[in-house]
Amino acid sequence: MSRRRAHIAMVGIPAVSHVLPSLEIIRELVARGHRVTYANDPAVTDLIASTSAELVPCTSVLPVADNNWPEDPIAAMGLFLDDAIQALPQLRAAYDQDRADLYLYDIGAYAARALAETQDRPVLQLSPTFVGWKSYSEDMAAHLWHLPGADAYRAKFAQWLADCGASTTDMDDFSGRPARALALIPEAMQPHADEVDTETVTFVGPCFDLRGGAEGWTRPADAENVLLVSLGSAYTRQPEFYRQCLAAYGNLPGWHVVLQVGKHADVRELGDIPPNVEVHSWVPQRAILEQADAFVTHAGMGGCSEGLLSGVPMIAVPQAAEQFMNADRLVELGVARRIDTADATAESLRTALTELHTDAEVTSRLTRLQSDARAEGGTARAADLIEHMLS
Numbered sequence: 583m584s585r586r587r588a589h590i591a592m593v594g595i596p597a598v599s600h601v602l603p604s605l606e607i608i609r610e611l612v613a614r615g616h617r618v619t620y621a622n623d624p625a626v627t628d629l630i631a632s633t634s635a636e637l638v639p640c641t642s643v644l645p646v647a648d649n650n651w652p653e654d655p656i657a658a659m660g661l662f663l664d665d666a667i668q669a670l671p672q673l674r675a676a677y678d679q680d681r682a683d684l685y686l687y688d689i690g691a692y693a694a695r696a697l698a699e700t701q702d703r704p705v706l707q708l709s710p711t712f713v714g715w716k717s718y719s720e721d722m723a724a725h726l727w728h729l730p731g732a733d734a735y736r737a738k739f740a741q742w743l744a745d746c747g748a749s750t751t752d753m754d755d756f757s758g759r760p761a762r763a764l765a766l767i768p769e770a771m772q773p774h775a776d777e778v779d780t781e782t783v784t785f786v787g788p789c790f791d792l793r794g795g796a797e798g799w800t801r802p803a804d805a806e807n808v809l810l811v812s813l814g815s816a817y818t819r820q821p822e823f824y825r826q827c828l829a830a831y832g833n834l835p836g837w838h839v840v841l842q843v844g845k846h847a848d849v850r851e852l853g854d855i856p857p858n859v860e861v862h863s864w865v866p867q868r869a870i871l872e873q874a875d876a877f878v879t880h881a882g883m884g885g886c887s888e889g890l891l892s893g894v895p896m897i898a899v900p901q902a903a904e905q906f907m908n909a910d911r912l913v914e915l916g917v918a919r920r921i922d923t924a925d926a927t928a929e930s931l932r933t934a935l936t937e938l939h940t941d942a943e944v945t946s947r948l949t950r951l952q953s954d955a956r957a958e959g960g961t962a963r964a965a966d967l968i969e970h971m972l973s
Contacts, residue, residue: 591682593694596623666692707760715777787958798866805838817901818844829928832856
């Protein structure tokens with residue numbers, strides 16, 4: 583494909599789980615000679631700087647720093663709308679005199695689509711999680727509109743669309759049906775994949791750096807098997823769960839355990855740490871998974887994708903949002919056990935690990951799913967499709 587140097591703008595939100603999935607795509611576009619700007623909160627400056635893209639500061643009001651997300655789904659949706667309303671003037675100040683040839687945006691960055699539509703520029707969503715399907719509104723979203731506050735939320739969203747000049751004025755279309763999208767997940771993780779509109783959505787699989795995955799962590803020479811335990815970056819204040827993991831896997835013959843507890847947990851609450859367990863507030867997850875034999879995960883889409891890409895069986899302990907659906911999907915694929923937090927006892931956790939690790943059929947399924955995920959094309963295919971939009 584012949585290439586011309588273009589200005590490509592990525593607009594995101596400062597949640598790490600939303601930034602990481604597309605970083606390799608940004609890095610690849612820069613390497614191909616494009617000018618890439620990245621609008622996001624300065625809190626993620628270091629992550630963006632690693633791609634050599636130009637940071638466009640766009641402050642966010644999302645409660646990412648203190649992880650103070652409301653349990654009420656309408657209230658949570660309202661936070662993203664409020665963030666878009668205050669972000670759009672910032673984006674206009676940055677891009678009205680420096681218009682991009684193409685806008686890329688995260689699913690939570692509504693203001694990016696509004697900006698692109700007012701500038702009549704092409705726009706492409708990069709989805710770090712599953713996308714909508716033909717009956718999505720009926721299957722997933724309809725029940726939300728009966729909750730308290732839903733009418734006010736919809737009215738506020740509709741008024742914002744009318745005021746900001748976006749060409750897509752229907753709220754459901756604007757927020758749930760992107761004009762064009764790349765799904766950065768294994769298609770195997772997509773609910774109702776046969777109902778996804780493939781004219782607008784392309785599954786490119788996880789876009790991680792497959793060459794450097796083993797860097798950043800060294801498997802102990804005497805480790806017969808390695809288990810990673812991580813609840814991701816958000817819902818990590820779970821000391822009782824970690825204590826149950828230590829009881830389940832501490833001193834378990836043949837297993838070395840890496841336990842990530844996040845920045846919101848106090849290691850002193852965990853008691854004595856068994857000698858076969860290393861505890862960290864953060865770990866290079868993909869690097870460990872490339873060398874691991876099992877994974878206890880909160881079933882965020884990033885973790886699920888990394889688990890499938892690394893071919894490891896998973897124990898899914900969902901915490902919030904779409905993680906429950908992801909956990910069930912892993913179980914449907916035959917490569918995981920779901921254990922809800924209230925049921926995560928030392929006995930249930932240990933039993934699940936033993937059953938998964940000794941099941942030859944699980945290993946066979948993981949080998950096939952790993953191969954399928956890698957065959958979807960990942961970063962290179964995503965970059966090719968983005969350049970095709972430019973042409």
